[in-house]
Amino acid sequence: MTKKVVNIDLKKLTGRVFVGRSNGQAARKHFKLDQYSPKENILVFLVPNDTISINSSFFLGLFGRDVQNIGDFKKFFNYVDISKVDERFKEQLQVAVKRSLGSSNYGL
16 A cells, blocks of 8 residues: 655745654644654655754654554654755654653654
8 A cells, every 4th residue: 555645844844943842742632643644654854954953852743643653663663754854954853763762662
C-alpha cells in the first residue's frame, strides 16, 4: 500500500520563531495531526527558510504524542520526514526525540 504524503508546513503559521510545548500543541490541532497514522501516511515536516528558531518543546508539542505511540527513533522519523529541514534544526529535533524516548529506545 502506498502511503499518502502530507506536508506539515510551518509557513502556514504566523511567525518565524516556533517555541513552547503549548504552541506546538496548538499547531498539532491546526494541522489536525490526530487524523493521520504511520500505517497510512508520511508527514513531511517543512520549516520556512526565514525561520529564526524552532525548539524541542515546540516540536514535541507538535509530535510528542506520535513519538510516544510509535516508541522507536527510526520508525518515528520514517513517519515524520525531516529531510527537508535545514541542517541547523535537524540535530536538535533528533535529540528531542531521543530524549523523549529515553536512552534505551533510540532504535539506532
